[in-house]
Amino acid sequence: MSWRRWLAMGEVELSCLAYVKMYLHACLFPRCSVNGLLLSSSPAGGAVCVTDCVPLLHTHLPLAPITQLALTQVDVWCAQTQQRIVGYYQANACVSDSSPTPCALKIADKIAEQCNNAVLLMIDGGKMSPDYRVPPIVMYERKDTRWTLKDKHTIMLRQWEETRDIASQLLDSGDHSLLVDFDSHLDDITRDWTNQKLNAKIAELASPANGNV
Amino acid sequence: MLYESMSFLYYLNPEKYKLRKWREDNHRNSEQIVDVGEELINEHASKLGDDIWIIYEQVMIAALDCSRDDLAWTCLQELKKQFPGSQRVKRLAGMRLEALEKYEDASKQYDSILQDDPTNTAARKRKISILKAQGKSAEAIRELNEYLEQFVGDQEAWHELSELYINEHDYGKAAFCLEELMMTNPHNHLYCEQYAEVKYTQGGLENLELSRKYFAQALKLNNGNMRALFGLYMSASHIAASPKVNATVKKANVKYAAWATNQINRAYQLAGRGTKENKCSVKAVEEMLESMQITMS
Numbered sequence: 001m002s003w004r005r006w007l008a009m010g011e012v013e014l015s016c017l018a019y020v021k022m023y024l025h026a027c028l029f030p031r032c033s034v035n036g037l038l039l040s041s042s043p044a045g046g047a048v049c050v051t052d053c054v055p056l057l058h059t060h061l062p063l064a065p066i067t068q069l070a071l072t073q074v075d076v077w078c079a080q081t082q083q084r085i086v087g088y089y090q091a092n093a094c095v096s097d098s099s100p101t102p103c104a105l106k107i108a109d110k111i112a113e114q115c116n117n118a119v120l121l122m123i124d125g126g127k128m129s130p131d132y133r134v135p136p137i138v139m140y141e142r143k144d145t146r147w148t149l150k151d152k153h154t155i156m157l158r159q160w161e162e163t164r165d166i167a168s169q170l171l172d173s174g175d176h177s178l179l180v181d182f183d184s185h186l187d188d189i190t191r192d193w194t195n196q197k198l199n200a201k202i203a204e205l206a207s208p209a210n211g212n213v
Numbered sequence: 214m215l216y217e218s219m220s221f222l223y224y225l226n227p228e229k230y231k232l233r234k235w236r237e238d239n240h241r242n243s244e245q246i247v248d249v250g251e252e253l254i255n256e257h258a259s260k261l262g263d264d265i266w267i268i269y270e271q272v273m274i275a276a277l278d279c280s281r282d283d284l285a286w287t288c289l290q291e292l293k294k295q296f297p298g299s300q301r302v303k304r305l306a307g308m309r310l311e312a313l314e315k316y317e318d319a320s321k322q323y324d325s326i327l328q329d330d331p332t333n334t335a336a337r338k339r340k341i342s343i344l345k346a347q348g349k350s351a352e353a354i355r356e357l358n359e360y361l362e363q364f365v366g367d368q369e370a371w372h373e374l375s376e377l378y379i380n381e382h383d384y385g386k387a388a389f390c391l392e393e394l395m396m397t398n399p400h401n402h403l404y405c406e407q408y409a410e411v412k413y414t415q416g417g418l419e420n421l422e423l424s425r426k427y428f429a430q431a432l433k434l435n436n437g438n439m440r441a442l443f444g445l446y447m448s449a450s451h452i453a454a455s456p457k458v459n460a461t462v463k464k465a466n467v468k469y470a471a472w473a474t475n476q477i478n479r480a481y482q483l484a485g486r487g488t489k490e491n492k493c494s495v496k497a498v499e500e501m502l503e504s505m506q507i508t509m510s
Contacts, residue, residue: 065443
């Protein structure tokens with residue numbers, strides 16, 4: 001069965017790779033707010049398939065220079081790799097409040113200028129325990145000029161349990177420290193914010209050889 | 214027997230040293246501290262001498278950070294036994310209550326410390342941390358301002374206040390806090406760079422020029438600060454591209470941006486040597502710098 005055929009307009013599919021990296025980003029900096037960009041390698045039009053993400057910051061999210069720099073660099077990288085920026089994610093430091101901050105709305109607005117079915121994803125820190133039955137995420141979409149809550153049933157996460165297990169495995173093995181966000185890259189520019197190494201590890205865990213499809 | 218206990222001590226020293234180094238550097242590597250500290254406490258407590266008490270404190274705080282209430286409780290009991298009635302231990306008990314999200318009880322604990330000792334800065338700061346944890350930013354800001362009127366030299370507090378203001382998008386006040394920090398720490402490149410970032414965010418030509426100056430200053434203090442280097446590049450480029458500047462200013466900023474471009478390219482070439490890993494980031498930077506040069510001219 002092709003999932004693509006079942007994805008109608010307004011639906012969003014979140015890949016294992018994107019989810020795991022976002023989750024690990026939030027776990028790597030538990031005392032900070034973190035954010036990042038959601039990418040798609042699928043062509044525009046129809047459903048939004050989030051196939052990857054780029055973790056951006058864990059310090060000073062509201063400040064402009066580094067955010068602008070990161071957006072520009074990710075733009076360039078996307079053009080080089082046939083991807084598009086289709087959304088934005090954020091996890092707030094304060095777990096009791098998972099609503100989008102003004103800075104989240106601002107960046108999401110900017111992304112929506114270039115991508116009309118862009119999504120804004122908030123990670124709900126209070127629901128991140130490893131045995132949680134549903135993904136700890138809340139999604140927003142742009143209706144007119146406001147970001148409104150998306151119907152949970154329009155968000156698809158293929159094989160959620162396997163995805164969740166992969167994330168837990170990487171946490172337990174300490175491999176989450178392999179994740180490089182843009183902030184860490186600026187601290188040491190030999191570190192790769194496209195996370196090729198971590199991507200490979202996740203792909204390995206998700207491969208058919210491990211019993212997953 | 215002597216030989217055995219000597220080799221035991223020899224084994225202990227590296228771990229003790231690690232914990233001490235982390236204490237002195239104020240590292241928040243809590244998982245590591247719990248790992249090393251728990252083993253030290255469980256297996257070798259008798260051999261640690263008087264160091265055990267500061268280790269209990271360090272491990273307790275790290276345990277709270279890792280949600281290890283079992284370990285934190287053990288440490289706290291030992292400290293309570295050894296130092297009954299101590300304000301320092303009372304504060305640790307308060308921190309444990311905070312970790313359990315029992316904020317009212319924690320607050321009462323700190324209030325009782327302050328009753329006996331109104332100048333206890335640690336207890337006052339913990340109370341402000343509670344407000345922060347509860348998401349009560351406006352109150353936290355107000356309390357922190359009051360605190361700083363009394364304890365105007367507390368660097369940590371000034372920095373905390375600047376972070377709170379940044380999160381509230383109150384950039385003017387954040388800049389004020391960073392100005393205080395720069396005055397008392399003129400050699401700290403991080404404060405210069407953060408100040409420059411705040412000015413850049415405030416926007417407008419005057420603020421952009423200030424941001425460029427302070428990015429440059431940060432670079433003077435530490436030429437490896439990549440944020441400052443990129444910041445200099447971006448602020449100079451924006452000034453040069455502004456229709457409001459005259460030809461002289463434009464020319465000067467084009468020069469600054471070009472210098473920064475060079476430095477960035479060099480840094481990335483150096484970083485790219487030998488590692489296939491970050492080829493993507495290097496290429497992205499190159500292209501970005503090229504494209505921005507076009508928009509500037």
